[in-house]
Amino acid sequence: MTQTPITITLTGAGGQIGYAAMFRIAAGDMLGPEQPVALRLLEIPQGMRGAEGAAMELADCAFPLLAGVEVSDDPAVAFDGANVAMLIGSRPRTAGMERGDLLSANGAIFGPQGAAIAARAAADVRVIVVGNPANTNALIAQQHADGVPAERFTALTRLDHNRAMGLLAAESGVGVRDIDGVTIWGNHSATQYPDLSRATVSGAPALDAVDAAWARGAYIERVAKRGAEIIEVRGGSSVASAANAAIEHVRDWVLGTPGESWTSAAVVSRGEYGVPEGLVSSFPVRSRGGRWEVVEGLDIDAFSRERIDASVAELLAEREAVRELGLI
Ligand SMILES: NC(=O)c1ccc[n+]([C@@H]2O[C@H](COP(=O)([O-])OP(=O)(O)OC[C@H]3O[C@@H](n4cnc5c(N)ncnc54)[C@H](O)[C@@H]3O)[C@@H](O)[C@H]2O)c1
Numbered sequence: 419m420t421q422t423p424i425t426i427t428l429t430g431a432g433g434q435i436g437y438a439a440m441f442r443i444a445a446g447d448m449l450g451p452e453q454p455v456a457l458r459l460l461e462i463p464q465g466m467r468g469a470e471g472a473a474m475e476l477a478d479c480a481f482p483l484l485a486g487v488e489v490s491d492d493p494a495v496a497f498d499g500a501n502v503a504m505l506i507g508s509r510p511r512t513a514g515m516e517r518g519d520l521l522s523a524n525g526a527i528f529g530p531q532g533a534a535i536a537a538r539a540a541a542d543v544r545v546i547v548v549g550n551p552a553n554t555n556a557l558i559a560q561q562h563a564d565g566v567p568a569e570r571f572t573a574l575t576r577l578d579h580n581r582a583m584g585l586l587a588a589e590s591g592v593g594v595r596d597i598d599g600v601t602i603w604g605n606h607s608a609t610q611y612p613d614l615s616r617a618t619v620s621g622a623p624a625l626d627a628v629d630a631a632w633a634r635g636a637y638i639e640r641v642a643k644r645g646a647e648i649i650e651v652r653g654g655s656s657v658a659s660a661a662n663a664a665i666e667h668v669r670d671w672v673l674g675t676p677g678e679s680w681t682s683a684a685v686v687s688r689g690e691y692g693v694p695e696g697l698v699s700s701f702p703v704r705s706r707g708g709r710w711e712v713v714e715g716l717d718i719d720a721f722s723r724e725r726i727d728a729s730v731a732e733l734l735a736e737r738e739a740v741r742e743l744g745l746i
């Protein structure tokens with residue numbers, strides 16, 4: 419194990435998702451069993467004891483790959499030299515709220531963090547925003563990160579992607595290994611579009627394996643509202659599945675996606691599929707050479723067009739709202 423450690427900054431490290439993620443990262447689940455990692459844990463003063471306690475437990479695990487842990491409430495310290503920044507810290511919604519209701523409460527967190535990343539992080543920094551509303555928070559961070567290429571800012575829709583795979587597998591009576599070609603388009607919100615147009619079940623078109631009305635009705639609704647379903651059943655928003663998805667997002671971004679398969683991630687649009695440039699929107703993506711590439715050239719039928727446009731309209735409205743709040 420002679421490799422230089424990769425520095426990973428986790429914000430909200432005293433919170434639930436941070437706690438669920440950090441032990442797996444330190445165990446090598448994100449960057450592989452040969453790659454040492456150094457963790458920088460960022461919290462606000464009220465969250466520092468939780469983060470410090472988690473750091474003590476990390477030490478008590480004696481992970482061979484863990485090259486160090488630092489806890490700080492200063493973004494300039496926590497983002498110093500960061501190769502990967504996982505922006506988790508922010509308030510979760512509670513029952514009855516939409517994620518967009520968190521914009522004014524959480525949006526203000528991401529401008530200063532974007533600026534701190536620009537000032538302190540490593541030249542190759544990759545940023546994933548988990549805190550909701552994730553797409554627009556990523557936009558805010560990106561807009562404050564002068565000098566950092568826009569493509570380094572992403573938001574998490576891998577959890578939606580995994581949910582879409584899991585629910586399709588259950589409906590088809592197969593394992594998730596037999597599912598491919600699912601896409602999440604748009605916003606990590608109730609308007610997102612889980613698209614089965616090109617999905618396959620055991621190599622055959624998914625739309626032949628399941629009822630088409632289900633695929634374009636109840637299925638979309640269930641995937642898009644799964645977060646609220648979890649809140650209702652657990653009494654709190656998803657934690658371990660969110661941490662898992664964030665880990666998979668970073669793993670694939672750094673190490674690549676397998677073969678021709680794609681996954682879903684919210685990336686800064688360059689105008690692909692008519693999504694206005696600059697919005698952070700979910701697309702089908704592959705990772706090649708450490709960069710996300712939007713899978714281009716897929717046919718979009720009228721149904722899909724309408725769903726994508728509806729979610730993009732919400733992203734445009736969120737961008738307008740944060741402009742009005744003076745956050746970008
Ligand atoms: N994108 C997704 O798929 C997805 C999935 C699940 C949860 N989430 C979101 O992730 C966020 C975190 O969820 P959680 O369950 O871990 O919440 P939590 O309340 O358990 O933890 C959040 C932590 O963030 C800290 N924090 C707040 N402001 C901060 C700042 N400026 N800098 C650093 N830390 C800060 C808090 O002190 C707290 O410890 C929520 O916004 C939730 O809605 C997103």
Ligand SMILES: O=C(O)C[C@H](O)C(=O)O
Pocket residue numbers: 510511517550577644645646648655656660
């Ligand atoms: O739904 C939420 O508020 C939490 C998270 O975004 C989720 O999708 O589980």
